[in-house]
Amino acid sequence: MTKHSNEELQTIAMSDLAHLKIHGRTTANRTPVTLFWTGSAVELNVQGAELWVEVESAYDHLEPWIRIVINGVPVSRQMLTSGRGWLCIFRGLNPEAVKNVRIIKDVQAMSGDPGCLLQLHAVRTEGVMLPVEEKPYRIEFIGDSITSGEGAIGAKTEEDWVPMWFSALHNYTYMTAEALDAEYRVISQSGWGVLSSWDNNPQGNIPAYYEQVCGLLKGERNEKLGAFEPHDFSSWQPDVIVVNLGSNDDGAFHSPAWTDPVTGQVYKQRLNEDGTYHEADLAKFEQAVERFLATLRTNNPCAQIVWAYGMLGATMLPAIYRAVHGYIKQTGDRLVSIIQLPDTTEEMMGARTHPGELSHRRAAEVLTAYIRKILK
Amino acid sequence: MTKHSNEELQTIAMSDLAHLKIHGRTTANRTPVTLFWTGSAVELNVQGAELWVEVESAYDHLEPWIRIVINGVPVSRQMLTSGRGWLCIFRGLNPEAVKNVRIIKDVQAMSGDPGCLLQLHAVRTEGVMLPVEEKPYRIEFIGDSITSGEGAIGAKTEEDWVPMWFSALHNYTYMTAEALDAEYRVISQSGWGVLSSWDNNPQGNIPAYYEQVCGLLKGERNEKLGAFEPHDFSSWQPDVIVVNLGSNDDGAFHSPAWTDPVTGQVYKQRLNEDGTYHEADLAKFEQAVERFLATLRTNNPCAQIVWAYGMLGATMLPAIYRAVHGYIKQTGDRLVSIIQLPDTTEEMMGARTHPGELSHRRAAEVLTAYIRKILK
Amino acid sequence: MTKHSNEELQTIAMSDLAHLKIHGRTTANRTPVTLFWTGSAVELNVQGAELWVEVESAYDHLEPWIRIVINGVPVSRQMLTSGRGWLCIFRGLNPEAVKNVRIIKDVQAMSGDPGCLLQLHAVRTEGVMLPVEEKPYRIEFIGDSITSGEGAIGAKTEEDWVPMWFSALHNYTYMTAEALDAEYRVISQSGWGVLSSWDNNPQGNIPAYYEQVCGLLKGERNEKLGAFEPHDFSSWQPDVIVVNLGSNDDGAFHSPAWTDPVTGQVYKQRLNEDGTYHEADLAKFEQAVERFLATLRTNNPCAQIVWAYGMLGATMLPAIYRAVHGYIKQTGDRLVSIIQLPDTTEEMMGARTHPGELSHRRAAEVLTAYIRKILK
Amino acid sequence: MTKHSNEELQTIAMSDLAHLKIHGRTTANRTPVTLFWTGSAVELNVQGAELWVEVESAYDHLEPWIRIVINGVPVSRQMLTSGRGWLCIFRGLNPEAVKNVRIIKDVQAMSGDPGCLLQLHAVRTEGVMLPVEEKPYRIEFIGDSITSGEGAIGAKTEEDWVPMWFSALHNYTYMTAEALDAEYRVISQSGWGVLSSWDNNPQGNIPAYYEQVCGLLKGERNEKLGAFEPHDFSSWQPDVIVVNLGSNDDGAFHSPAWTDPVTGQVYKQRLNEDGTYHEADLAKFEQAVERFLATLRTNNPCAQIVWAYGMLGATMLPAIYRAVHGYIKQTGDRLVSIIQLPDTTEEMMGARTHPGELSHRRAAEVLTAYIRKILK
Structure with a gap:
């Protein structure tokens, strides 16, 4: 169920993203980024009209769920069934406005399911990334x-x-x-x-x-x-x-x-x-x-x-x-x-x-x- | 991003579903069911461990969003990018327990986008459907x-x-x-x-x-x-x-x-x-x-x-x-x-x-x- | 049940009070002040340690009640049985601090009881009165x-x-x-x-x-x-x-x-x-x-x-x-x-x-x- | 400021009261009842139209305050200046209805003021006292x-x-x-x-x-x-x-x-x-x-x-x-x-x-x- 609505979108690997903020303990590897713990997340400040993220989900029996938070408001929660694909985070927004986006793992690390995996490979957007402010x-x-x-x-x-x-x-x-x-x-x-x-x-x-x-x-x-x-x-x-x-x-x-x-x-x-x-x-x-x-x-x-x-x-x-x-x-x-x-x-x-x-x-x-x- | 986790799941067309409750004005056609208005929904009482629904989404620019409500609690909200595919509603649950499920259109009928469409074709489950109680x-x-x-x-x-x-x-x-x-x-x-x-x-x-x-x-x-x-x-x-x-x-x-x-x-x-x-x-x-x-x-x-x-x-x-x-x-x-x-x-x-x-x-x-x- | 705890207290008639603020419609007479309507009140800013007020209550059957509000907080509500006497509003406070005091009629004008009366004759205090600020x-x-x-x-x-x-x-x-x-x-x-x-x-x-x-x-x-x-x-x-x-x-x-x-x-x-x-x-x-x-x-x-x-x-x-x-x-x-x-x-x-x-x-x-x- | 509004009221000493419930530690003496601790109280179920209580207050500098609670609702809070006198608890009520009344000491026992005293001598009413139910x-x-x-x-x-x-x-x-x-x-x-x-x-x-x-x-x-x-x-x-x-x-x-x-x-x-x-x-x-x-x-x-x-x-x-x-x-x-x-x-x-x-x-x-x- 993936379709790129906009020919001008560019794919950027996570490892190439300027100003990517990662929350939660993870490894140094960014190709792709793995989210292990509950509440771990990637955070971006995107100046652009449209944003997709390429996610990969796997599991033997316990599937990952994610939350999407935009400008501080949770707008989406969804199960990620297994596979790799593009997920639209937002589309049709004012390209000039900066959106703070967090994609958050909504479930714990699963010690009981060695196959459980949540990774983020890349984003697609016509916009640019701006720095994410540090919290006090x-x-x-x-x-x-x-x-x-x-x-x-x-x-x-x-x-x-x-x-x-x-x-x-x-x-x-x-x-x-x-x-x-x-x-x-x-x-x-x-x-x-x-x-x-x-x-x-x-x-x-x-x-x-x-x-x-x-x-x-x-x-x-x-x-x-x-x-x-x-x-x-x-x-x-x-x-x-x-x-x-x-x-x-x-x-x-x-x-x-x-x-x-x-x-x-x-x-x-x-x-x-x-x-x-x-x-x-x-x-x-x-x-x-x-x-x-x-x-x-x-x-x-x-x-x-x-x-x-x-x-x-x-x-x-x-x-x-x-x-x-x-x-x-x-x-x-x-x-x-x-x-x-x-x-x-x-x-x-x-x-x-x-x-x-x-x-x-x-x-x-x-x-x-x-x-x-x-x-x- | 669709994978059927269970070989025993059976696909049932919406039109063949026993005890399908439809909320909101729609046509008599059930192959597929079309949801037009905000708050319109399909409701099921499923006795089973796993439920998928085949949804179809289309639009020129304004995409549909849905909510999934299980036993009265909203558990998911997601954008449906264009295409037809299977969406997992739940999996891994006690097969004996009955779940009340509502899949609700979370956006209004879009007079400004003739291409906007939300349809439900079928479900996949190993379970059975039970009657949905009438409200007073x-x-x-x-x-x-x-x-x-x-x-x-x-x-x-x-x-x-x-x-x-x-x-x-x-x-x-x-x-x-x-x-x-x-x-x-x-x-x-x-x-x-x-x-x-x-x-x-x-x-x-x-x-x-x-x-x-x-x-x-x-x-x-x-x-x-x-x-x-x-x-x-x-x-x-x-x-x-x-x-x-x-x-x-x-x-x-x-x-x-x-x-x-x-x-x-x-x-x-x-x-x-x-x-x-x-x-x-x-x-x-x-x-x-x-x-x-x-x-x-x-x-x-x-x-x-x-x-x-x-x-x-x-x-x-x-x-x-x-x-x-x-x-x-x-x-x-x-x-x-x-x-x-x-x-x-x-x-x-x-x-x-x-x-x-x-x-x-x-x-x-x-x-x-x-x-x-x-x-x- | 009245006793002046402090020899230095001075009695001041309502009519002689500097900076007396009266709330609610009443007559021009200040000897004494009559409170007619519910919510009507006298308000004072008192710089002093102790304050008494001489009240007079009468009625055929429906007695007056009052509220005392100090610095914006209601501290007392009481029935006034008939008679004229001194009521202590506060005592033992820091004489330098200014207290805003409102004595509020807590019941409506009683069209059904021609004998119902609530009047304030005088105050006793060692302190001084300061202006009450106007509300916007x-x-x-x-x-x-x-x-x-x-x-x-x-x-x-x-x-x-x-x-x-x-x-x-x-x-x-x-x-x-x-x-x-x-x-x-x-x-x-x-x-x-x-x-x-x-x-x-x-x-x-x-x-x-x-x-x-x-x-x-x-x-x-x-x-x-x-x-x-x-x-x-x-x-x-x-x-x-x-x-x-x-x-x-x-x-x-x-x-x-x-x-x-x-x-x-x-x-x-x-x-x-x-x-x-x-x-x-x-x-x-x-x-x-x-x-x-x-x-x-x-x-x-x-x-x-x-x-x-x-x-x-x-x-x-x-x-x-x-x-x-x-x-x-x-x-x-x-x-x-x-x-x-x-x-x-x-x-x-x-x-x-x-x-x-x-x-x-x-x-x-x-x-x-x-x-x-x-x-x- | 005391006046008995009703010729038919009878004075009953606390010690003669049927069904007097006393809250808080006190002595066995009922002539009068002394309330020592904060929250201590007398409680009555009165079937009658009018109730007065004879209270005595004394202090060197820290005066007692009381609360009156009727049918579970606090209706009055007042300072008791020194002296002995009658306080009206209610008047003009339906004589048939039973009112639960609590007169509660609103301040602590005052270790710093040996003169501080709160006593209840008697009540006046035309009504009768009914038993107060025990709490679980x-x-x-x-x-x-x-x-x-x-x-x-x-x-x-x-x-x-x-x-x-x-x-x-x-x-x-x-x-x-x-x-x-x-x-x-x-x-x-x-x-x-x-x-x-x-x-x-x-x-x-x-x-x-x-x-x-x-x-x-x-x-x-x-x-x-x-x-x-x-x-x-x-x-x-x-x-x-x-x-x-x-x-x-x-x-x-x-x-x-x-x-x-x-x-x-x-x-x-x-x-x-x-x-x-x-x-x-x-x-x-x-x-x-x-x-x-x-x-x-x-x-x-x-x-x-x-x-x-x-x-x-x-x-x-x-x-x-x-x-x-x-x-x-x-x-x-x-x-x-x-x-x-x-x-x-x-x-x-x-x-x-x-x-x-x-x-x-x-x-x-x-x-x-x-x-x-x-x-x-």
Whole structure:
């Protein structure tokens, strides 16, 4: 369903684009540009009447979705079925006016689908590219399904785990960044935690992959693309890092054990008979939090680190407090703090028993006020 | 960019679909189904895991956009560039669960582009279609750019007259219908009025085309499709007709004369020297209103008719009052009334100096309360 | 319950007060100051630590209530039982800071209680009075129970007609004036209309008393106070007059006839058998509207006159439109217009089936936007 | 300013009143009833037309204020200047209808004014008293100025520490209790903390007085009234205790030392040179928290204890977490938890740089949702 409406359009490879702004961690390769994480995007200031972008989508079962935002307003959201083709971003506009365009990946990096791919090859336009202004702040969000916007779009009755119910924009990350006029990046994965995933799988932990470009992906193609290579932290230093993790670490205590299929080793965060957390296992979580803070600090020497938690209950908060303040005491690092986000009420629930748009909005308000204060 | 992910999908022509619900005036032809008006749609209850729809889009310059609404939540909005192809509506869902799907035309019928076309040929699914429940009420909205949702999406700075800035869903029509749990249809055209369009063109009047399927379109293809045929009013009788016209009739008083290129006849609604409306010309407008009411009543014997006006000023309201009450007096028709909608404030303005989403929402609240009262 | 806490306080008669600002129509007498209408007030800028006011209250059965507003925030609302005594407005404040104080009558002029009286005799303070700044705009509101704030405070279940359920502040008049930074006055009476009261009593019409200070009151004391004297319109000319009348004129059509106890004459606005308004009687109402507009214009040559109607239904709006535009046509007066206010929904209802605070707020928003536009 | 309007009214001493409901801790004495704490109240269901209450007010400098709430709606707020007299609550109402009346103390117990007194001696009415229904839940709130509603009413510019700017109703305590349909009590004092007041005075700590009726008051009269007697916890057991303390304990670290005028002992919570809390001093705070939790549990064996903190910053939260979880670990008490309340933003600030009504409302929403969850 592609047709170039205008003979005068010129095709420009992404790598040849002047003033291309890329949001989100990715590799240096621009032929094509790969978007890995939710909220990652290409941004352009186009002085022209028409703009197309050549996108490539692939997947084994979980397809990419994108959002198109023009002059700050989301105008399109669509599934990208597999294949490579041209997508019209706008047409018929005043050629003299400059349009700010963002094409945003609306779903998380899919650790469960090694075939999932979203790439941008080129644009077609009769216009010219102008510089994209730098934002005054940079924020990195690290989280799980909440931060991936799982269930942030869709009816309350939806229960399927599919990309359609993920949203990068009905999301406290986007809302907070917009409110603070900040550039932002997201590192997130549904079901994952600090120590393990909700089902006790020790590989489902974000810290293990934090220093790679997008290390939680699988498969040869992602390897070739450079997803597993070390991330160059010097290229982008955030002013604030928001960590919204812990919900799945709690889940691990309430889920069956996980057995490593290779080694046969069994993993389980235990509850005591009275339903409280087993102390030794809770300590493992706390140590994981402390280690992660150290990792974050090593790679981001000047960032304010905010552990922001509570949108789906706050049962791990005491342990997080112990861990964060253990870390602070040990290191003297004073740029680390904790903020409890409001719990999601029944009315604010979205799809798949996850926070809906209103819950994300309320969390964003609380978080925005908090960040505004510490950035003063 | 089309690939069928599932070998077991079956293609079913629209004409063969059990339980297809079509919203909006269209012809009887189902091979394919043509959507003419904004807000017109196909609705399905699909019990299945995956659904594709074969769409065809064409235009000389103004392209169609669609919205996809699943279980009451808008999940996608996209431009349809020209061509015929398969669009995936959902995939990977629980095959047992029933999904309510609406594919909605998000832009008005384009009187200015005879090439503009949106058709649905077939669906592909492994599932089955179930009946779509009837709504308790039916509403018909008749209007101009406000009702077409011009400027209801997009930044305030947008000035281009393009389909991208039209919205059927950021729209008081959709909002009112949702709030009242009503089925609805829209007859609307930007720039048009009761007597003439904003630029005094006497052909830019909605009443002249009200009795056709979509008579304000042009061109041979639309003729062949049946757009100009008489509409079968017996097939769908509304409980309420909302007429939101008058803004462009006011515009005609403030715009230059229009000369008929064929006959040379000049048309102009005049102002007096002191800026007031010329009485004879205002009378023409009032007569047009009265005639239109008669037309509406002839074709909709039992409908409550509500003239709802004021979202972009209410300068014609006195004349509308005179006309409506002249009509009531003459006919004894007591099912006609007027409601003034709140004016759009600076803050609620959308793109192209038209009502934004918040203004539409406020109008919908006032209109919903009003209709709820008269339907009791 | 009065005790002067501070030996240094000095008593100053109202008539001796420098910079006393009086809101609302009253007589020239300042020994004491009488407040007649709802929303009428004395306003002071006090540089001092403590302020008392000597108030006098009397009534046969309907007692006065007051509001105290300090620096724009309502801090007190209280019933004034009968007697004369000192009321503490504030104490213990920083003597250097200037406090803006308004003491506002929170209930309407009581045509039904000739004994009802609210007077201010003097103040006691150690401080000094500073000038009260003039507001950029002046608005006069004319209305019935809606404008008197009947039911704007109190539970939905309240049914008693008592002063407690009246509010000058939970009121579209106050809210609109605050939003526009305008000085304002209110002329209003529950149950009254343009032609007659809701029960067909021809004396229950606002226009007959508009040119007096507060002519709708009764009794010798009010006569002596000067309530029935002609109002000096040259002393205060509004920029905008808002007339919110018509609801009780509609009521008269649906209520039994009223017989004049003196003359035996019977008054009744009739309905036709089919429930429509009797034409001749409706014409009487329209003539009354036209006459009232003429009266308003005579006394307020430059004011914008806005008929604002609809908070409890809009059945008289067609007649109002005819009357207003008949008046405009006849006089060429172009500073007269109509705005329909949003109807009160079930949820926004207050006490006594009257608009609650939320309905007043919504009306104020619509009216504020409208006035802002015409004052440009 | 007192006059009995009705000869048939009968005076009934508080002690003789059937169905008198008293809110808030007080002594057993009913001749008269003394209200000590903010939010404390008498509640009556009166079937009658008229109700007066005989109140007595005294003070050296800080006067009492009251709120009158009728059928759930606040209708009056007034300062009570010193003296004893009759206050009319309502008059002229339908004698058959039952009115629920609450007369609420709108200011905190005043530890700084031994002369401050609010008592209710009797009522006058022609009606009868009916039983007051029990609420399903009971909540006790313990806090500082935030919980006392300091600054919750009044302009942002207000800086005076006077009763006028305190509010028991523009207050998260009242709002939370209303939302949960709970009976509630408040124990609070501006400037006080768990370990000391903001200025390091060790006597300014709530726990030391928790087991008395109102032990933080001073003076012989309060002693005679029984304010210092042990509170009878068996008489009223809360389902939930909300502790909102810590803000002034933080203040102590940032304020000069306090010297005991009698012993000469110096008290000071110290900061390290780098601005962090001195560890030994922070430990004192944490021990005070643990001790207070033990005290609360001793006296309230079954209550859910919620430490709710953060409306004016959350700097003590890590220490609170350590203390609360130290207490839990040591005691096995699982009915204790922590909830961080949203910080007050600039826009939500009230008078005296304290949370305004909007901040209280937001805190109440978060707290209500939390309590609803733990009460399930």
